Amino acid sequence: AQTVTQSQPEMSVQEAETVTLSCTYDTSESDYYLFWYKQPPSRQMILVIRQEAYKQQNATENRFSVNFQKAAKSFSLKISDSQLGDAAMYFCAYRFDYKLSFGAGTTVTVRA
C-alpha cells in the first residue's frame, strides 16, 4: 500500500511571507500523480496543485509551487506571499490506479 507522510501537524506564517509544507510518500511505481488539496474551515476540498511523476518540471499555480524530488519521494508545497485566505488544512495526496491516498494534513495559520 502506498503511504503519504506529512510530518508537520501545524505551521504558522506571517502574512506576505513564505511557508513550505513537507510531504513524503512511499511507492514502488514510476508513473503516478501527486496533489496538494486545501481544506478551509468550510471543509470544502479545493485542488491547489498537481504534479505528474514523469514530468521533471515542478508544477506552479500562481503563489503555489512544488518541489518534486522523485528519487527522494518528496513533494513539498511552497506558499509565497501568504494571505489570510490561505489559512486551512493542507493535504498531500498520492494517486495511483485512480485511488487517492492522503497524508494526515498540515494546518496552516496565517498571522496578520
Place this chain on the structure above:
Amino acid sequence: GAVVSQHPSWVICKSGTSVKIECRSLDFQATTMFWYRQFPKQSLMLMATSNEGSKATYEQGVEKDKFLINHASLTLSTLTVTSAHPEDSSFYICSASTIYSGLGTETQYFGPGTRLLVL
C-alpha cells in the same frame, strides 16, 4: 467547471433510521465517484469507489451492507447509511472524476461534504 454538489449538507437522524446522501456532478459527466469519511481534524478515508452502472468497490473494513452506494447515472451517486448508529456520525465527502472533457482523468473534484449526526 468541475463542480460537485452534495445534499444534504447537514443531517440529524435517530439511531436505527437510514439516511441517504446525494452527490452530483453539475457540469461534467462523472464516470467514477468516490466516497470518503473524515473525522474532525483527521484525514480522509476512502470508503468506496463506484463507476456508473456497476457495483461499488468497497475498501477493506467498510461494511457494504451498512453503506449502500448507487451510481445510477453519470451525474449522480448516492450513499445510504442504513440502520445508522451514533458511531456512524461523521463528515462524509464525495468526489468525482471523468474520462471526458479536458479536466484530466487523474483529478478528483470534491463535493462540500455532509455532516451526519446520529442521536
